[in-house]
Amino acid sequence: MRLTDLTTPALVVDAGALEANLADMAAALPGPRLRPHVKAHKTTELSRRQLAHGHAGFTCATVREVEGMAAAGLGTDLLLANEVLDARRLGAVVEAGARVTVAIDSEATLRAAVDGGVREVLVDVNVGMPRCGIAPGRAGALADAARAAGLTVRGVMGYEGHLQMVGDAAERARLTAGCTDLLLAAHTDVGGEIVAGGGTGTHAMNTACTEIQAGSYALMDTAYTAAGLPFRQALTVLSTVVSTTAPAGDMPGWAVADAGLKAFGMDHGNPSVPGGNVWFCSDEHLVFALDAPPRAGDRVRIDPAHVDPTVALHERMHVVDGDDVLDTWPVDLRGW
Known part of the structure; x- marks a missing residue:
């Protein structure tokens, strides 16, 4: 896969x-x-x-x-x-x-x-x-x-x-x-x-x-990374760009990805898109500007600000090496 x-x-x-x-x-x-x-x-x-x-x-x-x-x-x-x-x-x-x-x-x-x-x-x-x-x-x-x-x-x-x-x-x-x-x-x-x-x-x-x-x-997550800890960002949320808007006049362009409030723990702030600027999240969407404008259908890897509640929102995690999916693990300790 x-x-x-x-x-x-x-x-x-x-x-x-x-x-x-x-x-x-x-x-x-x-x-x-x-x-x-x-x-x-x-x-x-x-x-x-x-x-x-x-x-x-x-x-x-x-x-x-x-x-x-x-x-x-x-x-x-x-x-x-x-x-x-x-x-x-x-x-x-x-x-x-x-x-x-x-x-x-x-x-x-x-x-x-x-x-x-x-x-x-x-x-x-x-x-x-x-x-x-x-x-x-x-x-x-x-x-x-x-x-x-x-x-x-x-x-x-x-x-x-x-x-x-x-x-x-x-x-x-x-x-x-x-x-x-x-x-x-x-x-x-x-x-x-x-x-x-x-x-x-x-x-x-x-x-x-x-x-x-x-x-x-x-x-790891971006809040801990900001504290200067010596660990790597291993977890990201893979998302798909579903809409783009070109710059017009004084208004910059932006893109919309299909991961929003229901995909991220938000108590430590917005997630981050490497090379981009996240504007806000809504229920199912993340709106961001990117240095290199994306196209509809592009995949983006988004870094969560708080790992614990982010993981708890998902049923499984996919372990990858580059673009290859090596394994899929159920998040089997969710719930109460």
Whole structure:
């Protein structure tokens, strides 16, 4: 199959760029130092490539991801790094033989783990991002309560998500160090072998963490690229130019491609067309001007600004080498 055979819009992954990203991260964070976050790609076949690079444990964002990873034989050590108030589906995965750890940050989430049949937890610590996580000074008491309830407390986790794309790398590192200090203080009270944190944007800055929960590095997007990270843009959305308008008077010409709001995660801004200027997206269209005017029927590769929600909008991704489609992987961890 060739790129021209694909129905657009279509997720396209450059095989060489993907492999380079996986290899570079494995060199930076070998083996258990990286617990790849599957929320970024939601694709068990891509997780198998990460496993082949030495990463046997995985981070998940949803119960569905945990279930899918275990069903695919990738359940050696799964962490659900989000809180849930009904852990019965997780307990069923444990009962079937997978190892599952769940994040807790309250008595309610602790009780959910007990009632659901999950026996291993991490205490989620608020290190500065106003989302989930217990205050660092209260983490030890929650760990004590978890052990008293019969749970194994494996350690702590904290996510400095608000720092992942701080443009100045030195400032990002300085702020990350402050978050890590809060996490380490909590770990002193909590105990356990794991100190988990970080993401793609801070993967090289959390040196005190025993494991890093990075995910976007494998496919990348323009927001992370703008932060100066050393990974390649592997993921694009293939689209077809369906309309063109020639320049007229003071009005420049433009082109319309068949990938719009329903093909891209837009929370980090417009996607990008290399060599062009994206004007806006509507439901099914992207309007752009290009240095070399395209023709109707031309294919364009569009770079998403946020990889995670972009992938979740598509049912499959096509792995390519140039214009050759090497493989097609289902995005099989979508949904809830």
